[in-house]
Amino acid sequence: MATTDFATRPVPQVLAHEVHAERTRARWIDWLTTTDHKKIGIMYIVSSFAFFLIGGIEALLMRVQLAVPNNNFLTPEHFNELFTLHGTTMIFLFVVPIMAGFANYFLPLMIGARDMAFPRLNALSLWLLLFGGIVFYASLLWQPPEAGWFSYTPLSNEMYTPSGGQDAWIFLIHITGISSLVGAVNFYATIVNMRAPGMGWGRLPLFVWTILIYALLLILALPVIAGAVTMLLTDRHFGTHFFDPTEGGSPVLWQHLFWFFGHPEVYIMILPGFGIVSEVLPVFARKPIFGYKAVAASTAVIAFLAALVWAHHMFSVPVPTVVLGFFMLSSFLIAVPTGVKIFNWIATLWRGSIVTASPLYFAAGFIAIFVIGGITGIFLAVFPVDWQLTDTYFVVAHFHYVLMGGAVFTIFCGLYYWYPKMTGRLCSEPLAKASFWVMFVGFNMTFLVQHAAGLSGMPRRVYQYPADAGLTLYNQISTVGSFVLGVGILMSVWNFVRSWKTGAVAGPDPWKGNTLEWFTQSPPPVNNFDEIPRVRSVEPMKDIRRQVERQSGIEHDQVTQPSTTA
Amino acid sequence: MSDQARKQAKARRDGALSDPIFRSGAPGASLRRNVDRIRAALRPETASIRRRAVAALLLATIGSLVFASGAFADFFTPESGGSPNADQIDSLYKIILYIAIVVFVVVEGALFYSLWRFRAKKGAVAAQIHGNTRLEISWTVGAALILVALAAVTFSKLSSIQDPPNSDPDGLELADGVLTASVDMPRPPNGRALVICVSGRQYIWRYTYGADCRRNPFGLVYSYEEMVVPAKTTVVLDIEATDVIHSWWIPKLGGKFDAVPGYKNYTWFKAPKAGETYVGQCAELCGRNHADMTARVRVVTPDEYTAWLDQQRRDIADADRQVQELRRELFSDGDLN
Structure with a gap:
């Protein structure tokens, strides 16, 4: 099998060794007080993945409620709480932080740094995230928020939602917002200042490019939402009327502020996923990325346009036609760089020698799914059509195609790709591929029919639908699909847990990677690298392998023993 | 085709098998290579x-x-x-x-x-x-x-x-456009449309019938949940909300238009046939009973519409009278003091 080949195939050389510092503290104190970017990265990934599972359970509860018409499994109050928790959790406690987790672990390794620029600030980011999540979920003990993850005013004003759950939501935005902001500054400073010698902007790994843009977008968007939720907080408790129409405030102002943050947030969530895929495809196609400059530049263009499309979330709000037209055109524009990325990825596969390992499955599955989400996005950008589609299950289907495809499948791609580096062990490949197929089928089963449900007139966020509306079959298919998807995810979870101790030993470079994280041991020692190699191209590991071949005088593939340090 | 050209085409085809797309060259040549390749794929001996x-x-x-x-x-x-x-x-x-x-x-x-x-x-x-x-x-x-x-x-x-079209000749007879209506309101070319104010509140829709419904709704006919409209007549809706944001949506009658407190929103429809009832519901989360905030539009003939309007006016007046009587009784019993 191809995978065992990877495990046993020799590696060029490893220029890093474990530093044996004396352990003076208990292991758990070590984890609590660490400033090591790798430990912080693992804690980020594990805790946000735990939030992902919680958010998944919330989704399944909603699907059970919608399995049959006029169901009374959940009360409307609980249903509203569940979709609020689900959306908020998946966005603020799963996708954004797990991308930060990957960046924490791999950004310094990929650019040949020994840690992040500000290690203590890094620890602060992590703990703020965890406390934000705890504050938010503590509201379960009293009254969870129920005004949706977008918390439109006046519904989220004190008059209509008096419960403290709404305030817990506000504090979640504040605390995780500070966490992300601090993290973004840290990523930016690290990328700008701590690259390996020779790593110019044209040799920056594409994942690092996307993290750079991710950081910039966070710095741009988070202050806006922080301001907006502060205004909401003062509206609720301190007598201001920013969003209160009865006192001259404007509910539409909230929507502008929210979506001025909310749309860049979508790209904050998927750009790092694009980066992961841009790393994985060349490695498994055994071929350089097609059009490095175009892929990197399209990331920047997407980020720029992301700040210009927010009002396409508001096409049914009373706004002048010229505004509708502007936001339709700007939303069209953003499809161009996104399309360029997809074409470049497919061209990267073209004429490659594609190794069908689990990360490649998830990367290819991502493209297949994301294309559908992109296409349905065009329907939604055409504002007269959006008048029919907005706030229906068509939109639910659209953004799950974008975010499950763009974020969840790429996150699984990244987990399978980097698991050997983080743990030193390989996952079970058959189980990974089985998990992929179950997830892929379950996902499409859940969300494809939701387009039809929306087109047939099913609005979002309704806890019941009538039996004679023709929606029953769609919802039943969707509910069954959601459980299939859940099983697929659990198969991967089981794979990760089991392989932690029992997986085959991976060695430093099981996939024959292109970037510097594969240059060091798996898992990397505390100092990452003893010696940081000079970077001569965008694929430094290829250069190193070639150099080793030249120096040892033998073809790399024929070596049967790990070569010694040159 | 000359011998040499044929040889060149063959060479191209052989090269093309390894790949036509990533080779640069004259655009005409690459196009021909692709065509050759498709032909080769269709020929039985190569496919x-x-x-x-x-x-x-x-x-x-x-x-x-x-x-x-x-x-x-x-x-x-x-x-x-x-x-x-x-x-x-x-x-x-x-x-x-x-x-x-x-x-x-x-x-x-x-x-x-x-x-x-x-x-x-x-x-x-x-x-x-x-x-x-x-x-x-x-x-x-x-x-x-x-x-x-x-x-x-x-x-x-x-x-x-x-833009709303004119009503059909056999639609409801309407007076000329009312000058008091808002300038933002869309209107048909001849200015004659039936204006209905739609007002969303937790968790019911209220409809007020008549051109002046926004400025002076007192004395106008109103109904809840079910809107009655004449067929073949252009109906312009003036949409507002009194508490939180709602969204007006009857799928078969066109798109969604949010009812935002403090804002005006407009849409229109023109139902072709009497006897139909179109259903829909609020499409913007408006609280716990959001799912129960339904709406119906019942299309009737213009004559039936006029009759319904009269009947509704009488019913409302009746109800008002009964409330007045009840209030007087309660006053005299001392319950309201």
């Missing part, structure tokens, strides 16, 4: 059974997608049939759908073809290609052109969706 089976399967998929869209129109397209604007949205949607199907098939086809065709085999070496500027520019421009075409189609259809 394996497997390849032809895949091609057939692909064609069948495209075919079924295209034809199924007609057969299961409801499955693939938005609701329509109750009003010209809903029908126009539907046809705009279908134009996008056809383009989308082509894009979908081409992109997913290219993806799965490359995954299948270029999977690792013994002795296969990946081509070390770093990019092709001309190709990249052409697909960027290609994507942009599709979007330009879509934008043009959208703007050309816009007025038929946004």
Whole structure:
């Protein structure tokens, strides 16, 4: 099998060794007080993945409620709480932080740094995230928020939602917002200042490019939402009327502020996923990325346009036609760089020698799914059509195609790709591929029919639908699909847990990677690298392998023993 | 074709098998190479059974997608049939759908073809290609052109969706446009439309009938949940909310229009046939009973509409009288002091 080949195939050389510092503290104190970017990265990934599972359970509860018409499994109050928790959790406690987790672990390794620029600030980011999540979920003990993850005013004003759950939501935005902001500054400073010698902007790994843009977008968007939720907080408790129409405030102002943050947030969530895929495809196609400059530049263009499309979330709000037209055109524009990325990825596969390992499955599955989400996005950008589609299950289907495809499948791609580096062990490949197929089928089963449900007139966020509306079959298919998807995810979870101790030993470079994280041991020692190699191209590991071949005088593939340090 | 040209074509074809797309050259030459290659694939001696089976399967998929869209129109397209604007949205949607199907098939086809065709085999070496500027520019421009075409189609259809037409001659007789109505309000070319104010509140819709319904609703006929309208008559809706945001949506009568407190929003519809009832519900989360905030539009003939209006006016007056009597009784009993 191809995978065992990877495990046993020799590696060029490893220029890093474990530093044996004396352990003076208990292991758990070590984890609590660490400033090591790798430990912080693992804690980020594990805790946000735990939030992902919680958010998944919330989704399944909603699907059970919608399995049959006029169901009374959940009360409307609980249903509203569940979709609020689900959306908020998946966005603020799963996708954004797990991308930060990957960046924490791999950004310094990929650019040949020994840690992040500000290690203590890094620890602060992590703990703020965890406390934000705890504050938010503590509201379960009293009254969870129920005004949706977008918390439109006046519904989220004190008059209509008096419960403290709404305030817990506000504090979640504040605390995780500070966490992300601090993290973004840290990523930016690290990328700008701590690259390996020779790593110019044209040799920056594409994942690092996307993290750079991710950081910039966070710095741009988070202050806006922080301001907006502060205004909401003062509206609720301190007598201001920013969003209160009865006192001259404007509910539409909230929507502008929210979506001025909310749309860049979508790209904050998927750009790092694009980066992961841009790393994985060349490695498994055994071929350089097609059009490095175009892929990197399209990331920047997407980020720029992301700040210009927010009002396409508001096409049914009373706004002048010229505004509708502007936001339709700007939303069209953003499809161009996104399309360029997809074409470049497919061209990267073209004429490659594609190794069908689990990360490649998830990367290819991502493209297949994301294309559908992109296409349905065009329907939604055409504002007269959006008048029919907005706030229906068509939109639910659209953004799950974008975010499950763009974020969840790429996150699984990244987990399978980097698991050997983080743990030193390989996952079970058959189980990974089985998990992929179950997830892929379950996902499409859940969300494809939701387009039809929306087109047939099913609005979002309704806890019941009538039996004679023709929606029953769609919802039943969707509910069954959601459980299939859940099983697929659990198969991967089981794979990760089991392989932690029992997986085959991976060695430093099981996939024959292109970037510097594969240059060091798996898992990397505390100092990452003893010696940081000079970077001569965008694929430094290829250069190193070639150099080793030249120096040892033998073809790399024929070596049967790990070569010694040159 | 001369001998030399034929030889060149053959050489091209052989080269083309390794790959036509990533080779730069004169555009005419690359086009000819591609055509040659497609011809070669169609010729029985060069096309394996497997390849032809895949091609057939692909064609069948495209075919079924295209034809199924007609057969299961409801499955693939938005609701329509109750009003010209809903029908126009539907046809705009279908134009996008056809383009989308082509894009979908081409992109997913290219993806799965490359995954299948270029999977690792013994002795296969990946081509070390770093990019092709001309190709990249052409697909960027290609994507942009599709979007330009879509934008043009959208703007050309816009007025038929946004601007209300005149009522039919056999619709309700209406007076000339009322001057007190808002200047933002869309109106048909002859200015005559039936204006109904729609007001959303937790968790019910209220309708006030009459041109002055926004400024001076007192004394006008109103109803809750079910709106009664005359057929073949242009109805302009003046939409507002009194508490939180709601969204007016009857799928068969056109798109959604949010009812935002402090703002005005407008839409229109013109139902072609009496005897129909169209259902819908609030489409913006408005609280716990959001799912129960339903709406119905019952279309009647203009005569029935006038009769219903009179009946409703009498019923409201009756109810008012009963309330007055009740209040007087309660006063005299001392319960309201």
